[in-house]
Amino acid sequence: MRRAIALAATPGVPLHPNPRVGCVLLAPDGTVVGEGYHHGAGTPHAEVEALAVAGEAARGATAIVTLEPCNHTGRTGPCAQALIAAGVRRVVVAQRDPNPLASGGAETLRAAGLEVETGLLAEESEAVNPAWTFAHRHGRPFVTWKFAATLDGRSAAADGTSRWVSSLPARRDTHRLRALSDTMLVGTNTVDVDDPQLTVRDDDDRPVAAQPLRVVMGERDLPADRRIFDDAAPSLHLRTRDPEQALRTLYTEHDRHHVFLEGGPTLAASFLGAGLVDEVVTYVAPMLLGAGRSAVGDLGIPTIADAFRLELLDTTVVGSGPEANVRLTLRPTLRGTH
Template sequence: MRRAIALAASPGVPLHPNPRVGCVLLAGDGTVVGEGFHHGAGTPHAEVEALAMAGDRARGATAVVTLEPCNHTGRTGPCAEALIAAGVDRVIAAQRDPNPQASGGLETLRAAGIETDAGLLADEAAELNRAWTFAHRHGRPFVTWKFATTLDGRSAASDGSSRWVSSLPARRDTHVLRGLCDTMLVGTTTVEVDDPHLTVRGEDDQPLGVQPLRVVMGKRELPAGRRVFDDAAETVHLRTRDPELALRTLYAEHDRHHVFLEGGPTLAAAFLKAGLVDEVITYIAPMLLGNGTSAVGPLGIGSIDDALRLEIVDTTVVGKGTEANVRLVLRPVQQED
């Protein structure tokens, strides 16, 4: 199973829209006769690739796979049926499939007389597809709120200027994190005031790889000339101020699993008050403003006892010298993993 997990995590495999999956086929004496991994949407699934490598040696083999074999026909056929046709004797899956459209593969295998087991290294397998798993379990995307702040919690100076609170190394680091998500989300005010491009760019400031969906949330009409409406990536305007409705729309209608929230303090407060922030990433710059825009709007908290408490998951210094920022990764203590 650890080999299957390593295969699933092979470099270059897209993080979305499909899960990363690895498979190893073992003969009766424990010899590896086939292995494979899913290379992305529209390509053969891990089980099919492993079966192709094994050929006739798949008959009587044990399939060890990181995710329950799919049970539906999409761009490719159901892996459960492929395993049955190949004549495998046993299937061991780490994680059960949380996607109701594809689950049920183990039941199909058992009905065909194939021995099945599930749960081996399930947590490690689920971590491979953290946002994908979360989205299918909760019916909405996983939300990462990212912001930059000074030591005294300001995201902009009193004159409104905010470029640049974070350093150049921190901004480049942000683009790496953007590339791990499938959706960039901001509010209409951010589009009006900052005119962000909301793309993933390399050190040469040119677009890099497959771009996330750009989403603007809010009812206000926006000028067509804003950069977020260019052809660098797809953009959707969700005409709502309801964070829960926005997330469920992104999941149900756009197949989105991981939102990177980069809006201003008002939008951030709306998501926080709704309990819809699952991870916080902040870049803290070694500067003081003493006044200006707070990093987050009012949360309706009047007492220290009611504070929204966060657990620090990771701390990293990004950059050196005067260009150094501290990147904190946190998660709300009350939130589900």
């Protein structure tokens, strides 16, 4: 199974919209007769690729798969049926499929007389597709809120200027994190005032090939010449101020699994207040402003006992010398825990 997980995590495989999956086929004597992994949407699934390598040697073999073989027909046929047709005798699965549209493969295999085991190294397998797994279990995308702030928690100076609170190395690191998501989300005020393009760029400031969906959330109309509406990447205007509705729409209508929230303090406060932030990434710059815009808006917290608490997962210095920022990665915990 560890080999199958390594195949699933092959560098360069897209993180979305499909899960990364690996498969190893073992002959009855334990010899590897086929391997495969999913290369991205529209390509053969891991099981099908491994079966093609194995050919007739797949008959009587054991399939080791990181994700339950799919049970539906999408761009490709159901992998459960492919395993049955190839004469595979036994299937060992790490993670059960949380996607209701594709799950049920284990039951189909058992009904056809195959021996099926599930749960082997399930957590390790889930770690290969964390946002995809979360989205299908919760019916909404995983949300990462990213912001940059000074030591005193300001995201902009008193005159509204905010370029640049974070350093160049921190901004490059932000683009690396943007590329891990499939959706960039900001509010109408950010688009109207800051006019961000919200694309992913490499270290030479060139746009990368695969761009996330750019989403602006809010009810008011926006000028058509805002950069978020250019042809550098796909874009969408969700005319709602309800974070829950926005996430539900992105999941059910646009198959989105990981939202990278880069809006201003008001939008951030609305997502935090709704309990819809799953991860926080902040770049802390070694500067003080003493006044200016806070990184997050009013959370309705009257006393310290009601504060939002976050668990610190990682601390990393990004850059060096005067360009150094500290990147904190945190996970929200229960509000009011003290």
